[in-house]
Amino acid sequence: MGRGTSMTLEEKVKASAEELRTSGHPEDAERLERDIEYVSKVWADSPADVFLADDLGDLLECLQRMLAILGRHVTV
Structure with a gap:
């Protein structure tokens, strides 16, 4: 992405x-x-x-799972 271009x-x-897929974590990527x-x-x-x-309430479990996956692979 170039400067000034934002990603959704x-x-x-x-x-x-x-x-994740290229680093050997295909299940998490999927x-x-x-x-x-x-x-x-x-x-x-x-x-x-x-x-x-209301939408967030419906998506809570999904969003929590996504954050957990990302959290397992974040390096600081």
Whole structure:
């Protein structure tokens, strides 16, 4: 990505999944990809009158799983 070009959350997660895949963690990569696709679909299909909190409540387990996967592989 060039300077001034931003990635969507979905693009960032998919890029992270690809990094996991190339570093020998294909199961985690696959799970991340499935989860972000689900999150994107729920948000895209969500009616305009539904509060964000309602969507997040529906996605809580999925988001927690994604964070746990990423947390296992983060190096500081």
